[in-house]
Amino acid sequence: MHIIVCIKRVPETAEAEVAVDASGKAIQTDLLSFEINEWDEYAVEEAVRIVESRGGKVTVVTLGGAESQKILRKALAMGADEAIHLNDPAFLGGDSYAVATVLHAALKEISFDLILTGVQAGDDGCAQVGSILGELFSLPSACMVTRIELREGVVAVERELEDGMAEICELDLPGVLTIQTGINEPRYVSIMGIRKAKGKPVREMGAGEVNLPENTLGVSGSLTELKELFLPPVETEAEMLGGSNEEIAKRVLSIVKEKGGPI
Amino acid sequence: MSGVWVVVEHRQGEVREITFEMFGKGNELARALGVQCHAVLLGDDIAPLAAKIKPLVPKILAVEDPGLSEYNALTYRAVLGELIRVHTPLMVMIGHTACGMEVAPRLCAGLKWPLATDCVDMQVVDGNIEVIRGMYSDKVNARVGFRGAPGCILTIRSGSFPCEPKADDDAEVTMLPSPPLSEAQERRFIELVAAPKGDVDITRADVLISVGRGLGGPENLPLVEAFAEALGATISCSRPVVDKKWLPKERQVGTSGKKVAPRVYIALGISGAFQHVTAMKQSGTVIAVNKDPRAPIFNVADYGVVGDMFDVVPALTKMLQEQDV
Numbered sequence: 302m303h304i305i306v307c308i309k310r311v312p313e314t315a316e317a318e319v320a321v322d323a324s325g326k327a328i329q330t331d332l333l334s335f336e337i338n339e340w341d342e343y344a345v346e347e348a349v350r351i352v353e354s355r356g357g358k359v360t361v362v363t364l365g366g367a368e369s370q371k372i373l374r375k376a377l378a379m380g381a382d383e384a385i386h387l388n389d390p391a392f393l394g395g396d397s398y399a400v401a402t403v404l405h406a407a408l409k410e411i412s413f414d415l416i417l418t419g420v421q422a423g424d425d426g427c428a429q430v431g432s433i434l435g436e437l438f439s440l441p442s443a444c445m446v447t448r449i450e451l452r453e454g455v456v457a458v459e460r461e462l463e464d465g466m467a468e469i470c471e472l473d474l475p476g477v478l479t480i481q482t483g484i485n486e487p488r489y490v491s492i493m494g495i496r497k498a499k500g501k502p503v504r505e506m507g508a509g510e511v512n513l514p515e516n517t518l519g520v521s522g523s524l525t526e527l528k529e530l531f532l533p534p535v536e537t538e539a540e541m542l543g544g545s546n547e548e549i550a551k552r553v554l555s556i557v558k559e560k561g562g563p564i
Numbered sequence: 565m566s567g568v569w570v571v572v573e574h575r576q577g578e579v580r581e582i583t584f585e586m587f588g589k590g591n592e593l594a595r596a597l598g599v600q601c602h603a604v605l606l607g608d609d610i611a612p613l614a615a616k617i618k619p620l621v622p623k624i625l626a627v628e629d630p631g632l633s634e635y636n637a638l639t640y641r642a643v644l645g646e647l648i649r650v651h652t653p654l655m656v657m658i659g660h661t662a663c664g665m666e667v668a669p670r671l672c673a674g675l676k677w678p679l680a681t682d683c684v685d686m687q688v689v690d691g692n693i694e695v696i697r698g699m700y701s702d703k704v705n706a707r708v709g710f711r712g713a714p715g716c717i718l719t720i721r722s723g724s725f726p727c728e729p730k731a732d733d734d735a736e737v738t739m740l741p742s743p744p745l746s747e748a749q750e751r752r753f754i755e756l757v758a759a760p761k762g763d764v765d766i767t768r769a770d771v772l773i774s775v776g777r778g779l780g781g782p783e784n785l786p787l788v789e790a791f792a793e794a795l796g797a798t799i800s801c802s803r804p805v806v807d808k809k810w811l812p813k814e815r816q817v818g819t820s821g822k823k824v825a826p827r828v829y830i831a832l833g834i835s836g837a838f839q840h841v842t843a844m845k846q847s848g849t850v851i852a853v854n855k856d857p858r859a860p861i862f863n864v865a866d867y868g869v870v871g872d873m874f875d876v877v878p879a880l881t882k883m884l885q886e887q888d889v
Contacts, residue, residue, distance in 0.1 A: 533705045
């Protein structure tokens with residue numbers, strides 16, 4: 302079994318303050334920490350577990366600059382066998398369609414059983430690349446997958462719906478799945494583990510290797526156009542509570558009491 | 565038939581709320597573009613579903629086929645792709661739901677039409693459609709335009725628009741033929757699974773203390789449990805806490821968990837992703853504690869504390885325990 306996992310390097314923003322940079326089309330990144338996209342980490346773990354129990358090979362692939370090496374090394378340390386680094390300035394700045402176009406071109410000569418991606422990336426939240434790959438490869442796809450069961454030539458998946466419900470469906474292999482967080486517990490890898498994975502092969506591919514015309518790459522290959530980024534208007538009418546921890550606690554408890562709490 | 569299309573999402577015979585929200589905005593945008601809003605309805609038994617949406621849109625395009633009895637990304641892709649190719653709408657609106665997010669990217673790639681997902685607003689600027697969508701944990705908004713095709717595809721975030729009120733007239737229903745669905749057999753629907761039942765029902769609590777990613781780890785739970793016990797409150801959580809197995813799924817507040825509306829909701833270390841906020845904003849009073857002053861949770865809070873939950877929570881517990889003495 303050969304599983305390809307598409308991964309992306311993203312800034313951690315859920316717990317950080319975010320500001321727009323001078324270009325108006327990107328955010329200031331100097332104070333942010335970059336990691337493998339959270340959903341993708343679950344996808345790598347799932348692929349490694351499948352191959353550990355059934356045999357085979359995991360290939361991780363990312364599109365990004367030299368700094369994306371780090372997440373490839375992490376995925377290799379988690380147990381992936383080899384990596385492909387789509388690294389060319391011409392690839393950058395594109396929308397999901399442009400990114401998937403390059404991934405498709407880079408992977409189309411490779412035989413595989415499954416492509417896994419995260420449901421979405423924590424930076425743009427687009428949730429598109431996995432399903433677009435399904436369409437470009439003419440393969441069945443399923444999103445928000447929370448359980449995978451492989452049988453001969455077929456994969457049964459549970460996928461998350463709204464309100465705690467789930468759908469079970471079955472796909473012929475090869476297929477494309479987008480992996481939801483919580484499907485497993487990604488293993489911890491130490492710095493030492495990452496060093497040990499140094500010997501695993503990382504293949505670099507640029508625009509020449511993927512063999513696509515320049516007008517299909519990056520911004521010119523995109524179907525959407527980012528006009529600007531801006532901070533959302535603050536809609537809060539919340540009363541902000543300040544003071545010492547004791548003063549805050551006192552206010553909070555009096556609010557809870559007044560609003561019908563159990564105190 | 566070029567117009568603004570709204571793809572009807574339905575499950576187990578019910579039209580899902582996102583559809584009615586899209587009708588509201590869809591009708592408005594159709595007027596701005598000088599066209600009509602069309603509902604696009606796929607299923608194996610159209611009449612009962614059509615009856616529910618007839619008073620809300622001027623036109624319904626319906627495709628009835630036994631192969632459409634259950635939602636399937638591939639059958640929806642096949643039918644919608646053919647309809648769009650033949651009729652060229654200006655804009656196709658699909659819910660940004662577990663179903664819509666599977667279908668829309670396949671349409672985008674198959675037709676080479678631009679797609680913007682998870683849109684929270686749309687406007688017509690000089691005859692062109694532009695959308696607003698959240699990025700970076702919803703801390704930044706992006707304005708996005710389209711090019712290269714006669715129309716665009718959008719997926720719409722739940723709760724972004726009010727439901728369309730009923731009009732006086734009933735929609736005209738046009739039945740259209742289904743393309744062959746044989747290729748769509750590469751994916752097969754098996755069954756729907758109901759939500760798991762746990763031993764705690766967070767939807768019945770008067771006061772919820774909800775923890776998020778800011779909890780840091782399961783080792784910090786006792787701190788929050790002591791506060792909850794002293795207050796007589798129930799503990800709930802946001803998605804990352806369940807993903808990391810710090811608390812069980814039945815405690816999750818969110819679109820994929822439970823919708824709650826307690827009298828008091830105390831959010832600790834929850835940034836306020838829309839999937840969470842949608843499911844708790846009906847609460848009586850919301851008190852939020854978060855380190856980031858721009859965390860979206862403060863947009864739905866009545867009271868906010870910018871600070872570390874690990875400073876505030878022990879002070880609260882101590883004060884409650886001293887009151888008891």
